[in-house]
Amino acid sequence: MTGIRAKIYEIIFETDTPAGKMFDIALLVAIVLSVAAVLLESVSGIRQRYGSALRAVEWFFTLLFTGEYFLRLACVGRPLRYVRSFFGIVDLLAIAPTYLALFIAGAHSLIVIRALRLLRVFRVLKLAQFVGEARTLRLALRESMRKIIVFLGTVLTLVLIVGALMYLIEGEEHGFTSIPQSVYWAIVTMTTVGYGDIAPQTVVGKMLASAVMILGYGIIAVPTGIVTVELASAGKKRLSTRTCTQCGADAHDPDAVYCKYCASKL
Numbered sequence: 001m002t003g004i005r006a007k008i009y010e011i012i013f014e015t016d017t018p019a020g021k022m023f024d025i026a027l028l029v030a031i032v033l034s035v036a037a038v039l040l041e042s043v044s045g046i047r048q049r050y051g052s053a054l055r056a057v058e059w060f061f062t063l064l065f066t067g068e069y070f071l072r073l074a075c076v077g078r079p080l081r082y083v084r085s086f087f088g089i090v091d092l093l094a095i096a097p098t099y100l101a102l103f104i105a106g107a108h109s110l111i112v113i114r115a116l117r118l119l120r121v122f123r124v125l126k127l128a129q130f131v132g133e134a135r136t137l138r139l140a141l142r143e144s145m146r147k148i149i150v151f152l153g154t155v156l157t158l159v160l161i162v163g164a165l166m167y168l169i170e171g172e173e174h175g176f177t178s179i180p181q182s183v184y185w186a187i188v189t190m191t192t193v194g195y196g197d198i199a200p201q202t203v204v205g206k207m208l209a210s211a212v213m214i215l216g217y218g219i220i221a222v223p224t225g226i227v228t229v230e231l232a233s234a235g236k237k238r239l240s241t242r243t244c245t246q247c248g249a250d251a252h253d254p255d256a257v258y259c260k261y262c263a264s265k266l
Helices: 002-012 018-041 044-075 079-084 085-102 109-125 128-170 178-190 201-232
Strands: none
Touching: 002 044, 018 044, 018 109, 044 079, 044 085, 079 085, 085 109, 109 128, 128 178, 128 201, 178 201
């Protein structure tokens, strides 16, 4: 990567240079202002008086972020990899709602998704310890995902069984008008939310409900334990802040020579 393309990459993706840091700070300010404009427009009194101006501000920032998004794609070696990355998806979601609003009324309210782009502040302000902790959390969640999926599958099976039992025990006369309605009750009870819109009336139904409530406390602790174990394991891994010039990925090992995502030389 040479010439003007390399210069653009340095400004947009790196924060070590004065130009790069200035660009990222200006970007963060623009994100805050654009989100603030959307929040203000949702207030009816402000919308009636300044609606046109706020919509103009919204379009200004949308076009600005659209240009920035395409610049990012233009200066990385493998743009499709950047598109599929976390920040690539966030950047796309940040500009999509305004264009969707042309076809779907009210879609521009989803612009608050741009607030996710403020996560870049950790890189801009050189808060390396926070960047490292965020990567540790992300790695732990990724590693525990399969275990949590298996756990959720087991929970769904349990609520189906409990819902069917409660439907048979209580019946329609006590509010359990169908198995889906009873499954809804089981989910609300097992998660200890307890809206109270449906409640068992028979002794057997109350006994089953009590068992589900006690089971719920144990179930809530399982995902926490899974993620805690993975956090302890992921916390032992140290990652660098270097960014790949081809796909824009980071979180490489300190001694890495090649990108672990696209195999390009770092």
